[in-house]
Amino acid sequence: MLTRHLCFFLLLAAGASAQEPTAAVQVAGDVTRPLTLASGDLARMPRASVKASDHGVETLYEGVWVDELLKRAGVPQGDQLRGKAMASYVLVHAQDGYQAVYSLAELDPAFTGNRVLLADTANGKPLFGERGRFQLVAPGDKAHARSVRMLTKLEVVRLRK
Amino acid sequence: MRAWSACALLLAAGVSAGAEWNWNLPPGFPRPLIPAGNPLTQAKVELGRRLFYDKRMSVNGGQSCASCHKQELAFTDGRARSEGTTGQLHPRGSMSLVNAAYAVTLTWAHPGMTLLEKQALAPMLGTAPVELGLAGHEARFLETLRGVPIYRDLFARAFPGQAQAFTLDNVTKALAAFERTIVSLRSPYDRYRWGGEENALSPAAKRGEVIFFSGERGGCFHCHGGWNFSGAVAGEGGAAPGRGGDGFANTGVSRYAAPNRGVFEHTARSEDLGRFRAPTLRNIALTSPYMHDGSMATLEEVVDHYARGGRYSHPNKDSRMQPLPLSPEDKRDLIEFLRSLTDVEMTRDPRWSDPWEARQRPAQ
Numbered sequence: 001m002l003t004r005h006l007c008f009f010l011l012l013a014a015g016a017s018a019q020e021p022t023a024a025v026q027v028a029g030d031v032t033r034p035l036t037l038a039s040g041d042l043a044r045m046p047r048a049s050v051k052a053s054d055h056g057v058e059t060l061y062e063g064v065w066v067d068e069l070l071k072r073a074g075v076p077q078g079d080q081l082r083g084k085a086m087a088s089y090v091l092v093h094a095q096d097g098y099q100a101v102y103s104l105a106e107l108d109p110a111f112t113g114n115r116v117l118l119a120d121t122a123n124g125k126p127l128f129g130e131r132g133r134f135q136l137v138a139p140g141d142k143a144h145a146r147s148v149r150m151l152t153k154l155e156v157v158r159l160r161k
Numbered sequence: 162m163r164a165w166s167a168c169a170l171l172l173a174a175g176v177s178a179g180a181e182w183n184w185n186l187p188p189g190f191p192r193p194l195i196p197a198g199n200p201l202t203q204a205k206v207e208l209g210r211r212l213f214y215d216k217r218m219s220v221n222g223g224q225s226c227a228s229c230h231k232q233e234l235a236f237t238d239g240r241a242r243s244e245g246t247t248g249q250l251h252p253r254g255s256m257s258l259v260n261a262a263y264a265v266t267l268t269w270a271h272p273g274m275t276l277l278e279k280q281a282l283a284p285m286l287g288t289a290p291v292e293l294g295l296a297g298h299e300a301r302f303l304e305t306l307r308g309v310p311i312y313r314d315l316f317a318r319a320f321p322g323q324a325q326a327f328t329l330d331n332v333t334k335a336l337a338a339f340e341r342t343i344v345s346l347r348s349p350y351d352r353y354r355w356g357g358e359e360n361a362l363s364p365a366a367k368r369g370e371v372i373f374f375s376g377e378r379g380g381c382f383h384c385h386g387g388w389n390f391s392g393a394v395a396g397e398g399g400a401a402p403g404r405g406g407d408g409f410a411n412t413g414v415s416r417y418a419a420p421n422r423g424v425f426e427h428t429a430r431s432e433d434l435g436r437f438r439a440p441t442l443r444n445i446a447l448t449s450p451y452m453h454d455g456s457m458a459t460l461e462e463v464v465d466h467y468a469r470g471g472r473y474s475h476p477n478k479d480s481r482m483q484p485l486p487l488s489p490e491d492k493r494d495l496i497e498f499l500r501s502l503t504d505v506e507m508t509r510d511p512r513w514s515d516p517w518e519a520r521q522r523p524a525q
Binding site for chain 1: 189190191353354357359367370371373374375376377378386387388389394395396398399
C-alpha cells in the first residue's frame with residue numbers, strides 16, 4: 001500500500017514537473033565553466049537566425065549558435081578539438097526525458113557547415129507550448145529528431161579521459 | 162482576435178474573387194498543389210460544388226457525394242461503414258475531405274491513389290461496393306446533366322472552348338477542384354499556435370498539446386505530425402514527409418480480415434497487412450466513429466486503445482505501438498487538445514455548403 005501511494009505521489013510530481021517549461025537551459029557535464037542561461041542571458045549573446053520548414057510551413061527561429069555556448073563553457077573547439085576529445089559528445093536533454101546526441105565535431109564550425117541553433121524565439125515570439133522555452137534547430141539534418149524541443153540541458157560527456 | 166477576424170473577412174471575399182481561386186491562407190502556410198491538367202478556377206469550383214451536392218450524381222437519385230461527406234461532420238457521415246445509394250455497405254468509413262488537397266495519397270489504404278480526379282471515379286463507378294452506382298449508366302447520367310439549364314452555363318464557364326464539355330472527365334475535374342478548396346486552418350489550436358491568441362486554448366488542452374508532441378509520453382505526432390496532424394503532406398515548395406514514413410501503419414485496431422487488410426489489398430505484400438492511413442486529426446471530434454472500420458465510438462476509446470499499445474497483437478504492428486504512461490488526467494488533457502483541432506467555421510462556411518438549398522431543386 002505504501003509503495004502504491006509512493007508511486008502515485010511520484011507520478012503526480014513527475015506530471016507537474018513535465019508541464020511547466022523550464023525557464024533556463026543548462027550547459028553542464030564535463031565543462032570548465034558550467035552555464036545556466038535564461039532567455040535574458042541569451043538575448044545578450046551574439047544572436048543568429050535560421051529558417052526551417054516544419055512540414056512545409058516556414059518558421060524563422062532566432063537564438064544563439066550552440067558552438068557559441070560551448071565555447072563559453074570552455075569546451076575544446078577548432079585546433080583544440082583533437083585526440084581523445086574527438087570521442088566527446090553532447091547529450092541533449094528534453095524536459096519529458098527525451099535525449100539525443102551530437103558529437104563535439106558535429107557542433108564545431110571548424111568541422112562542419114551545419115551549425116545548430118539554440119532557439120528561444122520563433123517568428124519573433126518566445127517559444128511556447130509543446131516547444132518549451134528552448135529548442136534546438138538543426139537545419140542540416142533531414143529529420144527533425146535532433147531538433148530537440150522542450151530543451152533543458154546540454155550535457156558534455158568526455159568519453160575518453 | 163482582430164487579425165483572425167480580418168482573415169475570415171478575406172476568406173469570405175475570396176468567394177467573389179476573379180477567375181483564380183483565392184486561398185487566403187495564414188502566413189507561412191503553403192498553397193496546395195494544383196495538377197497542371199486541372200487548373201483551379203472560380204467557375205470550376207462552383208460547378209464542382211453543384212455536382213457534389215446533386216443527387217443526380219447517383220443512379221437512382223438517392224445520393225450525392227454529400228450523402229457520405231457532410232459539411233457539419235467535417236465531410237464524413239457519422240457512420241461506422243458508409244451506405245451506398247442502393248443500400249450496399251462499404252467495408253470502411255467515409256473519410257474527411259478537409260485538407261485533402263494537401264494529402265500525398267488518398268483513401269484509407271491505397272498508396273497508388275494520388276489524385277482527387279481519379280479518386281472521384283471510385284464512388285461514381287465502383288461496383289464492389291456500389292456507392293453512387295453510375296457504372297453502365299454513364300451516357301444517361303451525362304444526358305441528365307445536359308438537361309439542367311444551370312449546368313449548361315456552368316460547364317461552359319468551367320471548361321471554356323470545349324464543344325463537348327459534358328464528360329465524365331470534366332465532372333471529376335470539377336469535383337476535385339471543389340474538394341481542393343476545402344481547407345481548414347481556423348481551429349482554436351490554429352489561433353493559439355499560429356495566430357498569437359494565447360487564450361484560445363484551455364489549460365487542459367495546452368497540457369494535452371505537450372503530451373501529444375512528447376515522444377516520451379504520447380508520441381502521437383510520430384504518425385499524426387506537422388500542422389495537418391497527418392502523414393505526409395505536399396504543397397507549393399515541395400512535399401513534407403510525415404514522421405510515420407509513407408503514412409500507413411498497423412496499429413492493432415482489428416484482426417484485418419478481407420476486405421479490410423489495408424495496403425495489402427493493393428500490394429499483396431505480407432508486410433502491408435493491416436497498414437492503414439494515419440488520417441488528419443483536424444476536426445477529429447466531429448468524425449466519430451473512429452478507425453477505418455468505425456469500431457471505436459469515442460475519443461476516449463481511441464486514446465485508451467493507444468495507451469495500451471493497441472487492442473490486438475499482430476506481427477506487423479508498428480513498433481511504436483507501446484503502452485503509454487498516461488494517467489486518467491493525461492488522457493482527459495489529450496482529448497481536450499484533440500477537441501481544440503475542430504474548425505467550427507469550416508462546418509458552416511458558405512463556400513462549401515449545399516448550393517441547391519436556397520432554391521427548390523425541381524425548379525432547376
